[in-house]
Amino acid sequence: MRASGPVLFxxxxxxxxxxxxxGHEIARPSEEALLDGISTDAIIPSQACYSSTTAAELGQHLLTGISGSPIRPGELAKARFQTIVAGKSFGRGSSREHAQVALRACDIRHVVATxxxxxxxxxxxxxxxxxxQTSTNLDVVDAFLSGLDIDESMLVADAPELQQVIARSGGLLRFAQRRINGELAIPRIGTxxxxxxxxxxxxxxxxxxGQRQSEVAACVKPGDYVLAIVDKGYAYELQAHLAIEALRSVFxxxxPAKYGHRFYFFEDHLALLGDDSGVSDRLREIQANLARNVGAQLYARESTTGVEGICHTVMLERHAQPGDLIVGNDSHTCTLGAVGALAVGKGASELASALATGDVxxxxxxTIAFHLRGRLSPGVTSKDLMLQILALPRLRQELAGSGRVFEFSGEALESIPFDEQVVLANMAIEGGAFSGIIExxxxTYDFLQRMRGLPRAAIDRGAVRxxxxxxxxETIEVVLDAVEPMVALPGDPQNGIPLSRVEERPRVNIAYIGSCTGGKLYDLERAARILDGRKVNPSVTLYIQASSQMVARAAQQHHLLEIFRDCGAVFLPPGCGACMNxxxxxxxxxxxxxxSDTNRNxxxxxxxxxxxLASPDIVAASAVSGTLCAPSEL
Structure with a gap:
């Protein structure tokens, strides 16, 4: 392996x-000169994901979302770079495998980043x-970019045995095929x-x-590379077709989908698109056929009522339980950590493998422990809390959260409503977390008993501490009393600062309350208290969305929809919608x-x-004011 073709820095x-x-080459830039934080929205914009039907079409849009638009549609497909080099935190955000499809379509075989x-x-x-990654393989990267021939086995030479076996098998699905055929044994761990x-x-x-050295000692430690049985998995129409393509490419x-009964498929991500091209319908049809063939439950979009809800919300309402191991082909799968499950975002290929083998x-x-104490002040929400946490220098500049679990605990949780605790788990991924989980x-018990009718004994059996x-x-102590209303400035959820420090308040054109992060009943109730008896500013369009039909029904029963109608807001049915353009x-x-009170900007x-990004309180107040403001400033 060598960087024999052109390199794009x-x-x-x-x-x-x-x-x-x-057509010009440049000398290798310093790491400080490389672009940091290139998200998957920049690598492959969401519009390309739901409008493209072939790999070649996706390739036309590769890296066209970078700020300043230095790369135009189709340029990388013609340029034929083989290697791209970037700075820190490359590929943050969405789990969409469309990015890798686009990279392959443009013949890019190597991604190098800090x-x-x-x-x-x-x-x-x-x-x-x-x-x-130069952070872990600096010598290899230096040799590679210098044009030296690198033995690919060097890349996994120090990796755990199971990871090496998967690599030698030709990837995860080839490994799954060999396991199904009885061709190999799983390496054991001896922690x-x-x-x-x-x-x-x-x-x-x-x-x-088969992995434990001893059935008595069933422990793991950070760095162990294991296969773990999946309790539940879920996917949606924008990515499910990639899963079936991955399976067919090998099998x-x-x-084989022996474990399809553990999975749920949703038609939520494109539910509000209003697509006239037929692409959305084709994606839904592919997923429906997959669900039917593997015996999975399908949450379909109905012609009159729409979808049951955003996938993460429905999984919380109906399926996720404490102690579960759950995988989803969405980065916000971590939302389900609100009930004490370990919920892990995975790509479509890994979800496909889990359908065949039942594990990942x-x-x-x-794990980073976030110990919460004190109480949030009136007018301050968990959204403010998360924007403050994400902006901590350890997470924002030093990237200490990358690949680590965010565990939230402490007596303060007793004073935080369940809907608000969901925000903590949901937005952990914005700090690069492996997942978020709440003690x-x-x-937690009240939600599961009220929503599911689960007896306390059943919850106790699954709950872990x-x-x-x-x-x-590391352990980070968070004093809730010190949190104040926050906003994340445009470009990154980690750009959080106190609203009081935003000196130039911009005029607002669109205000949005909704998504899996901000469309819960508690969010709608907070917004309604501010909007009741007021009117949306004529220069603003306020959209309010329930994250599920269950939330919408509760909002209607609580007469919130009347308040939203009277103030001039547009009420939307469930679906991912504007949160992903x-x-x-x-x-x-x-x-x-x-x-917006969604999760990414x-x-x-x-x-x-x-x-x-802001709390539903600030969004509602800004919709009334016409400028970015807090409710206390109305």
């Missing part, structure tokens, strides 16, 4: 990118794209008895048989300003304009 100076695209986020790196491995965190306990409970027309490979992650508390002497990567509320003009994520 993605630099902060967009003119240097343009210079390379015009750091690469977990899901993106795993997806690259499953597509045969070599990913190199002795030790105190464990919540995530470690759940993984240890779910080890695929042909006879797709997991490198046991380290079971009285609000970290051992008192468990080892954490696929429905009403997405900006159409670069000059437009949106304030990467460039292009919610349309062409600039997006500020």
């Amino acid at each position: 993605l630099t902060k100076d967009v003119e240097r990118i343009r210079w390379q695209l015009s 750091t690469i986020e977990r899901i993106f790196a795993e997806n690259c491995q499953n597509y045969g794209i070599i990913e190199l 002795p008895t030790r105190p464990m965190t919540m995530a470690e306990k759940i993984i240890s409970r779910h080890l695929t048989p 042909g027309s006879h797709v 490979p997991i490198k046991v992650p380290e 079971p508390n009285s609000n 970290s051992d008192s002497d468990a080892a954490y990567a 696929a429905g009403p509320g997405a900006s159409k003009d670069a000059a437009e300003v949106t304030v 990467f460039a292009g994520r919610m349309g062409k304009g600039r997006v500020y």
Whole structure:
């Protein structure tokens, strides 16, 4: 393996990118000159994912979402670079494997970056794209970019045995095929008895048989590479077709799906798109056929009522339980950590493998403990809390959260409503987390008993808590009383600052309350209290969305819909919608300003304009004011 073809350096100076695209080479830039934080929305914009029907079409849009638009549609398909080089946190955000499909379509075989986020790196491995991180393989990267021939076995020489076996098998699905055919045994792990965190306990409970050196010592530690049995898995129409294509590429027309009954498929991501091209219908049809063939439950879009809800919300309402190991082909699968499950975002190929084998490979992650104490002040929400946490220098500049579990605990959880605790788990991924998980508390029990009718004994059987002497990567004490209303400035959820420090308050064109993060009943109730008796500013369009039909019915019963109608808001049915630029509320003009209580504000994520992230309180107040403001400023 060598960097024999052209190398594209993605630099902060967009003119240097343009210079390379015009056929010129540049000297290898310093790491400081490379572009950091390139999200999957920049690598392959969501509009390309739901409008393209072939790999070649996806390739036309590769890296066209980078701010400043240095790369135009079709340029990379013609340029034929074989290697791209970027800075820190490459591939953050969405789990979409469309990015890897587009990379392959443009003949890019190597991705080099200072750091690469977990899901993106795993997806690259499953597509045969070599990913190199200078943070861990500096010598190899230096040799590779110098044109030296590198033995690919060097890349996994120090990796755990199971990871090496998967690599030698030709990737995860080839490994799955060999297992099904009885051609290989699973390597054993020999971690002795030790105190464990919540995530470690759940993984240890779910080890695929045959891995333990001793059935008595069923412990794991960070760095162990294991196969873990999946309790539940789920997918949606925008990615399910990639899963079936991955399975067919290895197994042909006879797709093994022995474990399909553990899976749920949703038609939520494109539900509000209003697509006239027929692409959405074809994607739904492919997924419906897959669900039927493997015996999975399908949550279909109905012609009159729409979808049951956003997949994460429905999984919380109906399926996720404490102690579960859950995989989903969406980065916000971590939402389900609100009930004390370990919920892990995976790409479509790994979900496909789980359909066939019932398990997934997991490198046991380290855990950061967030110990919450005190109480949030009136007018302050969990969204403010998460924006403050994500902006911590350890997470924002030093990327300490990357690949680690965020575990939330402490007596303060008793004062945080369950809907608000969901935000903590949901937005952990915005700090690069492996997942987010919340220690079971009285609000967890109340939700599961009220929503599902689960008896306390059943909840107790699944619930896990970290051992008192468990080892954490670090512990962060968070005093809730010190949290104040926050906003994330455009471009990144980690751009959080107190609203009081935003000196120039922008005029707002679009206000959006909804999504799996901000469309819960508690969010709608908070917004209604501010909007009751007031009118939306004529210069603003306010969209309010329930994240599920259950939430919508409750909102109607509580007379919230009347308040929204009277104030001039547009009420939307459930679906991912504008949160991924696929429905009403997405900006159409670069000059437009949106304030939203959703989870991401990467460039292009919610349309062409600039997006500020905030709590439902700030969004509602800004809709009334016409400028970014807090309710106390009305």
